[in-house]
Amino acid sequence: MAKNENMARLESNGVSVWLDSLSRDLMGSGKLQNLIDEDGVCGVTTNPNIFYKAIHGSSLYDEEIKEGGKSSSDILYSLMVKDVRTACDIFRPTAEKSDWVNGRVSLEIDPNISGDSEAMIAAAQKVWEKIERKNAMIKIPATPAGFEAARFCIGHGISVNMTLLFSLPHYQAAINAFLNGAEDALRSDVDLRPLGSVASLFVSRIDTKVDAMLDKIGTQEALSLKGKAAIANATLAYGLFEKMFSSDPRWADLERAGVRPQRLLWASTSVKNPAYPDCLYVDSLVAPKTVNTMPLSTLEAEADHGKGEPSDFNFDESRRVIEGLASLGIDIEKVSEDLQKDGIDQFKDSWNSLISEIEKKM
Template sequence: MTTSTQKISDAGVSLWFDDLSRERITTGNLQELIDTKNVVGITTNPTIFAGALSNGESYAEQVKELAAADTSLEDAVFTIMADDVQKACDVFAPIYNSTQGRDGRVSLEVDPGLARDSDGTAEMAKSLAEKVNRENLMIKIPATEQGLEPIAKTLAEGISVNVTLIFSLERYRAVMNAYMIGLEKALENGKNLSKIHSVASFFISRVDSEIDAQLDAIGTEEAKALKGKAGLANARLAYQAFEETFSSERWERLAAAGANVQRPLWASTGTKDPAYPADLYVSQLVAPNTVNTVPAKTLDYFAEHGEVVGDTISGTYDESNKVLNDIEAQGVSYNDVVKKLEDEGIEKFDASWAELLETVKKALVSA
């Protein structure tokens, strides 16, 4: 293990890898990341699958079989994705077992086109869980207003959930509430709460990108001095909300029944601005009971250059509040920013899904 990745793991941060392809699995690269860089989980999305399919020969044989069977486009997409996720789940199974389900997780996303469709999301989440049929699967559900109900419903079925696309502190609190509603219903349904796990994926770099652009447009020295601070401040205040929620009486009752905390997951942790350190959203978001999903370049940089100086979140809440208040005082609306980012996030998810469908369509036609 590298010193940096071991230190951050020892500090209570689970490193999950933000990429999956069949080639990574079959070449042993995924196992190598586990063995050498403390990777203990993996997330994926339509963009990642589209890239894997368009750049690799690993899928050619399966695509030929699907084409020969006259498989529908949607069924082909989910068959290919499910196969990769199953194989990845098997690679991570020893970690899943040794951590009692806390890590060793593989996340698979519902069709992003259902982000505003509560019933459709819940149905697809259940269908994906049945198709993959692995205990260490997590179903990714976007944290739209319409996503809150299916999050709770999916958890009530005993299915573990990765809640994605969270930008605002208000929505994050609603996600934690949905988690507890789901667990309370699961308990009523006779489910074993100790087997249900969840993470809440709080997006970081996109917040800085949007707010930095607005601060640049304002152009004053005071505005420019606040650049690169919003993403960390927002995430740190999310951790404060996490601490408050999971020390409440309501939570203590669930914990007594065997429930696991829903860990904050730092997503979108590759820096977009080259002026910022490549591991900014890794080294500066260290605290117990957190997950960081790292893209390949960020993981490689952190493994070689990262420094871990302990908890970089606890005790920063007053300062973080001041950062967001100072940004608001410059005329940048926090509420407008997070709404814009959620809307754009759904649009990007939809575009990625369309890209994936087109990639598979072309592969089936040419098979």
């Protein structure tokens, strides 16, 4: 249990707090361990942008980069794997205490192959074998090819973080990939105890894009919907989570066999609009069996003045918000598709910048 009162309240209300950051300095300085002890941080997510900041802003990686004998891509994977292995070891007590529910560390594979299921499967298998830690997770994007790759990985005992989900159709497809993979795992006699999955629904980016569209429309009706789309979308996703993992017959069979539910993870929970409360996307999404991955600034804000009280999800009101947007010509599913494409492109840019940074230091 977190020592910080606000973070302990979140934890007691069913939220697992993960940190959306990782670097050798964070681990080597003891800061990560302090976040575990004081704030109840029980997992870590990474992405190419996080590793770019870590490697670009530090000399701690330079010696390994200069060793040579590998391609820049192999060096990048080697650096990331080493950091994730170290983080997995730091979180091992958390993983064991939670019976492998928490203590997870997520690593993203090359986003340039997000449209190729076979390439993603090969990359995921290779990285999983190199990490060699039960509490690792491989991040796979929620693309059509990604759903195929996720099913294969889960079916072969590789824990998966399905990332870059923005819409309910994305989320439903992620659940289906998980259920299919879990059924495959049962048939393959995979060890189910450490097998885990989360579905990462991105939150604040929805408001950033939709609010700009509402500002452009400019009517009183449009402006009254600002700051509501992301929470409404997330609320409906939680309703789907509750439905699928409480009353779906396929899930009931899997649960009896010992499979853990795929948890809903709230990603992109830092506030982009300074007019909104800085804990908006944490305190509005407090629910059992969820994960909230936060950048350090959001985590510190929540620890300082967050409320962490259980959210009163109003599904009817959330549907009205989505319908209100549709009446103004804003299709939340089209917005979601655009945001996913933008997200993949951003991660590709960060990955390619990482490769360039390594080549400069070689």
